[in-house]
Amino acid sequence: MKYKNILQIDDDHDDCEFFEQALKTVSNASYTSVHDPVDALRKLINKEIKPDLIFMDVNMPYMSGPELLTEIKKRKVIKNIPVILLSTSPFLSRNYEKIVGAKDFLVKPNTFNELKSMIRSTII
Template structure:
């Protein structure tokens, strides 16, 4: 059986959250590599310099310096080379008006950062699996928020 290798990108300015994410990913039954960027400007630079070899999915924090996750999402979805990149919003907040806006702007899934390590592993695994199986299709609104 072929093992699928996932190339993931995490955009998050919180180094503890990045470490937590990396450790959770390492414990999952997937073969994955993880790149990280720490703000929206770094993210957009990374994507534009790697547009021929995009990650399989982007986990995007909303509250980042220099350029917010919402600004990055908007820019990605109007850029022909990037618009098909699956984007999983990865945020501490859960404002339903913001969530609705993110859905309308084309994000694939929304994860509220769990404080529990096993819950984090569960939602990362679910997001990877769903994103891979959906072939970047936009889910129904009732499937947009992934809960641990």
């Protein structure tokens, strides 16, 4: 397994629960979710959470995923953590190359089996 400590930053609690359930079926990686991007940045900088991979929603209040990614890449202590952006919109994926620093851009799957497959192919 490539990644053992997964962080998901997403303001949607249901999406996080869905993701965590899928993750547990395909991996024994530890999972943390943070629903506020500003709080997530603070916790990352202060090393309160130490993920080796971050899944981040694109559309969040206070700070968007790309804005948060920009802030992460400015900080020496966390800039090397790979970040995968997630969105419900397949149209945004075409512009993903313009979002500097993202490891990948994935469209949020609609079914549990699709989510398990996406997670499996990403973290294992």
